[in-house]
Amino acid sequence: MTEQAPVSQNTEQVAAQPAVAQMKDDSYLLEVNNLKMYFSITSGIFARVKGFTKAADDVSFFIRKGETLGLVGESGCGKTTIGRCIARAYEPTAGEILYRLADDSVVDLAQLKGKDVRPYRKDIRMIFQDPYSSLNPRMTVFELVSEVLKVNNLVRPAQMKDRVEYMLERVGLRPEYMQRYPHAFSGGERQRIGIARSLITDPRLVICDEAVSALDVSIRAQILNLLEELQADFDLTYLFISHDLSVIRHICDRIVVMYVGKVVEVANGLELYTHPKHPYTEALMSAVPISNPRVRNRESRIRLHGEVADPSNPPSGCYFHPRCQYAQDICASDEPALRELDGNRFVACHFAEELDLRGAAMED
Amino acid sequence: MSETLIKVTDLKIHFFTDEGVVRAVDGSDLTVERGRTLSLVGESGCGKSVACRSLLQIVHSPGKIVSGEIMYHRSMGNGLDEVIDIAQLDPKGKQIRNIRGKEISMIFQEPMTSLSPMYTVGNQIVENIQLHTDKTKKEAHALAIELLDKVGIPKPGRLVDEYPFRLSGGMRQRAMIAMALSCNPNMLIADEPTTALDVTTQANILDLMLDLQRQYGMALLFITHDLGVVAEIADDVAVMYLGKIVEKSDVDTIFNNPQHPYTQALLRSIPKVATRREELDPIKGMVPNPYRRPEGCPFHPRCAKAFSECRTIVPSVTHLGENHTVQCLLYEDLSDKKSMEQSL
Numbered sequence: 001m002t003e004q005a006p007v008s009q010n011t012e013q014v015a016a017q018p019a020v021a022q023m024k025d026d027s028y029l030l031e032v033n034n035l036k037m038y039f040s041i042t043s044g045i046f047a048r049v050k051g052f053t054k055a056a057d058d059v060s061f062f063i064r065k066g067e068t069l070g071l072v073g074e075s076g077c078g079k080t081t082i083g084r085c086i087a088r089a090y091e092p093t094a095g096e097i098l099y100r101l102a103d104d105s106v107v108d109l110a111q112l113k114g115k116d117v118r119p120y121r122k123d124i125r126m127i128f129q130d131p132y133s134s135l136n137p138r139m140t141v142f143e144l145v146s147e148v149l150k151v152n153n154l155v156r157p158a159q160m161k162d163r164v165e166y167m168l169e170r171v172g173l174r175p176e177y178m179q180r181y182p183h184a185f186s187g188g189e190r191q192r193i194g195i196a197r198s199l200i201t202d203p204r205l206v207i208c209d210e211a212v213s214a215l216d217v218s219i220r221a222q223i224l225n226l227l228e229e230l231q232a233d234f235d236l237t238y239l240f241i242s243h244d245l246s247v248i249r250h251i252c253d254r255i256v257v258m259y260v261g262k263v264v265e266v267a268n269g270l271e272l273y274t275h276p277k278h279p280y281t282e283a284l285m286s287a288v289p290i291s292n293p294r295v296r297n298r299e300s301r302i303r304l305h306g307e308v309a310d311p312s313n314p315p316s317g318c319y320f321h322p323r324c325q326y327a328q329d330i331c332a333s334d335e336p337a338l339r340e341l342d343g344n345r346f347v348a349c350h351f352a353e354e355l356d357l358r359g360a361a362m363e364d
Numbered sequence: 365m366s367e368t369l370i371k372v373t374d375l376k377i378h379f380f381t382d383e384g385v386v387r388a389v390d391g392s393d394l395t396v397e398r399g400r401t402l403s404l405v406g407e408s409g410c411g412k413s414v415a416c417r418s419l420l421q422i423v424h425s426p427g428k429i430v431s432g433e434i435m436y437h438r439s440m441g442n443g444l445d446e447v448i449d450i451a452q453l454d455p456k457g458k459q460i461r462n463i464r465g466k467e468i469s470m471i472f473q474e475p476m477t478s479l480s481p482m483y484t485v486g487n488q489i490v491e492n493i494q495l496h497t498d499k500t501k502k503e504a505h506a507l508a509i510e511l512l513d514k515v516g517i518p519k520p521g522r523l524v525d526e527y528p529f530r531l532s533g534g535m536r537q538r539a540m541i542a543m544a545l546s547c548n549p550n551m552l553i554a555d556e557p558t559t560a561l562d563v564t565t566q567a568n569i570l571d572l573m574l575d576l577q578r579q580y581g582m583a584l585l586f587i588t589h590d591l592g593v594v595a596e597i598a599d600d601v602a603v604m605y606l607g608k609i610v611e612k613s614d615v616d617t618i619f620n621n622p623q624h625p626y627t628q629a630l631l632r633s634i635p636k637v638a639t640r641r642e643e644l645d646p647i648k649g650m651v652p653n654p655y656r657r658p659e660g661c662p663f664h665p666r667c668a669k670a671f672s673e674c675r676t677i678v679p680s681v682t683h684l685g686e687n688h689t690v691q692c693l694l695y696e697d698l699s700d701k702k703s704m705e706q707s708l
Binding site for chain 2: 074188218220247249251289291360362
């Protein structure tokens with residue numbers, strides 16, 4: 001790998017880094033380092049590669065055991081791509097995805113090929129956005145939920161029914177409905193089926209990709225509560241991908257903000273909302289609609305001009321500089337690296353220390 | 365100060381399907397004032413879109429306006445109003461076609477599906493202008509460019525001849541707005557116009573709509589299920605549940621002093637930015653199957669404050685304040701209704 005440092009002179013460090021990968025901290029469940037996922041753009045009948053869409057470019061973050069990490073950003077910023085790389089639905093172009101197993105050993109998921117990924121599929125599961133298209137209409141609920149157990153030989157056939165029944169009950173569905181097809185269920189119930197399908201393998205990390213975005217407000221609240229309840233009961237760690245900032249605020253401990261394939265800021269929930277350090281985060285926070293008409297203040301809102309940059313042809317320097325109201329010359333030429341400010345806070349902006357940015361308006 | 369533009373009284377729109385009759389809108393009253401923003405909120409399937417479509421007579425079959433009035437106060441220019449009952453007009457008639465797209469226009473949720481992929485953006489705007497005015501093609505084209513510029517599309521002279529697929533979601537919605545504004549309407553109906561957009565784009569589109577409203581003085585009927593958006597832009601709010609307007613008031617009252625249990629529950633179920641609460645307080649159950657409407661108050665199976673009468677008596681409109689109405693038995697004097705029931 002290109003990112004790896006040349007053999008160090010320091011013998012101590014060599015000894016501390018054996019062939020098996022190591023994480024920076026024992027509390028991490030997952031550590032993503034310099035992850036890149038490029039999709040090639042081809043043209044002509046010979047499919048000549050004419051460029052790359054950099055859906056994820058040099059992305060680094062970590063997830064602690066038992067926490068909920070939020071991943072926010074506008075559509076097309078690479079949130080879903082990162083989720084899929086971690087679940088190994090995609091093979092990353094470069095970078096590391098270090099994952100800590102139950103026995104504390106660490107494996108780099110990005111290096112695994114073909115069949116080697118399989119053992120981890122039951123550990124890292126996904127919940128999808130659209131409960132209508134993510135369930136096969138020709139399979140019954142029982143078939144849908146038990147499929148993964150059957151494929152991976154996780155449970156003996158005799159116990160299959162009990163296991164599915166138990167899981168359905170846990171997600172708030174009546175086990176009697178096991179033989180029905182998805183069309184007989186409402187959107188919220190289907191999302192519960194999707195959750196049962198993900199949790200049936202006893203996973204450790206669940207990637208919720210816009211899991212509540214397609215649901216009505218009242219159903220959304222039910223599913224959010226369910227997810228939190230299940231997290232406590234089954235000791236789950238969530239990577240929660242969403243573009244809805246109020247949902248993210250509600251469910252996440254820490255939040256990663258992305259813009260055009262790059263991480264621009266990482267912070268604790270409240271800090272990110274009250275004291276953003278990146279101008280893009282400030283603009284995002286300023287755009288959140290606040291559900292109290294008394295704090296309505298549209299005039300002071302930050303209006304972002306222009307469009308989100310094209311990930312196949314990004315601007316020079318900082319990707320956000322053409323839309324940034326604080327941009328200076330250096331922003332157009334030098335790309336800011338993601339750096340640590342104070343504990344747990346990371347930001348990719350040249351002027352993070354100097355800028356005094358506004359947080360989101362609060363309801364009361 | 366405020367002038368009525370549209371007054372809807374006891375509107376009923378039913379869908380006659382093979383499985384039965386769906387009462388999508390079941391006796392709703394609404395008033396849209398000139399130059400103000402009315403927001404219609406509720407969960408999916410509660411009849412918001414159908415109610416708004418009826419104002420333009422574009423309720424699709426098998427839906428039908430069964431009864432009720434939609435009184436449209438059309439300004440004659442000399443300080444007098446001509447009043448037309450839109451509900452009585454032929455959906456294909458000349459009169460409604462003169463109103464539709466000209467005096468009242470509409471924008472939809474999915475900007476991709478509501479623009480034709482076969483024609484350029486400019487063509488589609490020019491079509492609407494030429495349909496309603498006697499401008500020449502050249503003048504209409506120039507006006508289209510001006511409108512695109514006004515809604516904040518960069519390089520409108522070039523984009524006017526592009527097909528919709530070349531535009532991003534936010535740009536398409538801007539083009540839709542430009543088209544809707546092309547004939548200087550009295551009222552703009554926006555059916556979830558920002559639901560498919562990102563927050564930053566949403567904020568820009570909302571700003572744009574409010575700016576244009578101020579400029580043109582048009583009324584805005586805004587349908588959404590996002591209470592945050594309602595709080596940001598509405599003057600008045602109507603909360604809908606299963607075809608009925610259960611509560612209606614100015615925006616401040618709805619958010620800070622809601623009276624109907626459904627409004628209260630809706631507000632409790634949304635996550636807030638200010639506080640990270642331990643648990644959200646969702647409304648139990650879900651919107652019932654439209655073929656199996658509950659008897660009595662439609663909300664009673666999910667209502668935390670329901671009492672025995674709610675199962676049998678349909679609540680009627682109660683006035684709580686000058687502009688505040690609610691349909692809930694908690695606020696009604698039940699003695700009359702009970703005696704009526706007994707006599708039946």
